[in-house]
Amino acid sequence: MSYIQAENLIKQYGAGEAAVTAVGGMSFRIKMGEFVAVMGESGSGKSTLLTMMGALNTPTSGEYSVDGLGVYELGQDQRADFRREFLGFVFQSFHLVTYLTVLENVMLPLVTVKTNGRTKRAMAEDALSRVGLDGKAHRLPGQISGGEQERVAIARAIVNEPPILLADEPSGNLDTKTSREVMDLLRSLNEDGMTIVMVTHSPECAGYARRLLRISDGLLVEDIPINGSAINLECWSTGVMD
Ligand SMILES: Nc1ncnc2c1ncn2[C@@H]1O[C@H](COP(=O)(O)OP(=O)(O)O)[C@@H](O)[C@H]1O
Ligand SMILES: [Mg+2]
Incomplete structure (x- = not known):
């Protein structure tokens, strides 16, 4: 069985x-x-x-x-290869390129992949x-x-079929119905075997995950299993979630 493992990970800025x-x-x-699911107040380090x-932000110390594979022991090129092979990343804002079509946006991570154009397009x-957007490729x-x-943004993150998907508030700006659709999509990707780590401010969204890491002031303060339903809101009585 393989793992993602962090040992006393520290990051200082400045x-x-x-x-x-x-x-x-x-x-x-x-x-x-x-x-x-990862939850915690705004500024808590999520x-x-x-x-x-x-593999985008070198820790100050820790493993x-x-x-x-020690990700930060790799050189820049190897680390980029590692990222390409293992990781999909959905950023807090979607970072879509406005003048490229949907299809071209999704093809972006394939630029450095050594296969022909037709394969990349496929x-x-x-x-x-997989994300239910067949008809919108040319918009x-x-x-x-x-x-x-x-x-x-999710399609672009999974186009390389990475084993791990990292999503930073994937439903942050979406209405409830749309955010449920996005969560259903993440759940189905997980059921197909993808490892998912998702930052969310929403207890309902966290309820789609199977485990909750709660962080506060840069520290892990809770690590509990989730049993499928929306998690108990009373757990979140302290502070504003982000
Ligand atoms: N690039 C950066 N330079 C300096 N400080 C940063 C930088 N990114 C984040 N921080 C600070 O680190 C802390 C954690 O930020 P962040 O990881 O963005 O938290 P969260 O995602 O939980 O809101 C905050 O105090 C934030 O201001
Ligand atoms: Mg954040």
């Missing part, structure tokens, strides 16, 4: 008196195939954690490995079909709804 400790020493292990997990079409991002844009 130096000296201006230094901010965004993640103050986190250790955890996530099994491949898990669906994990995005920092996710970008470190995504981070995926499947036994991969992107397949990813769009521009501005010509589809917010929920559809989110699904394009």
Whole structure:
């Protein structure tokens, strides 16, 4: 069984008196195939954690490995290869390129992949079909709804068929119905075997996951299983979630 493993992961931004400790020493292990929700107040370090997990943000100290591979011990090129092979990332804002079509946006991560154009196109079409957007491939991002844009961002993250998907507030700006559709999509990707780590401010969205990591002030303060239903709101009585 392989794992995502963090050992005393620390991230400080800046130096000296201006230094901010965004993640103050986190250790955890996530099994491949898990669906994990991460919750915590605004500024508690969720995005920092996710970008470190995504091989995008070098920790100040600590160990981070995926499947036994020390991600930050790799050189830049190898780390980029690792990212391409293992990780899909859905950012807090969708980061779609406005002047590229939906299909072209989804094909972006394939730019550096050594296969022919026809294969890449088929991969992107397949990813769009998995997120239920077959008919919208030739629209521009501005010509589809917010929920559809989110699904394009997810299609782009899974076009390489990565084993791990990291999603930072994937339903942050969506209405309830659309956000449920996005959660159903993530759940079905997880059921097909994808490991998912999702930051969310919504207890209902967290209820789609099977495990909850709650962080506060850069520390892991709770690590509990979730049994499928929306989690108890009383757990969240302290502070505003983000
Ligand atoms: N690039 C950065 N430079 C300096 N400080 C940062 C940077 N990114 C985040 N921070 C700070 O680190 C802390 C955690 O931020 P973040 O990880 O974005 O939290 P969250 O996603 O939970 O809102 C905050 O105090 C934030 O201001
Ligand atoms: Mg954030």
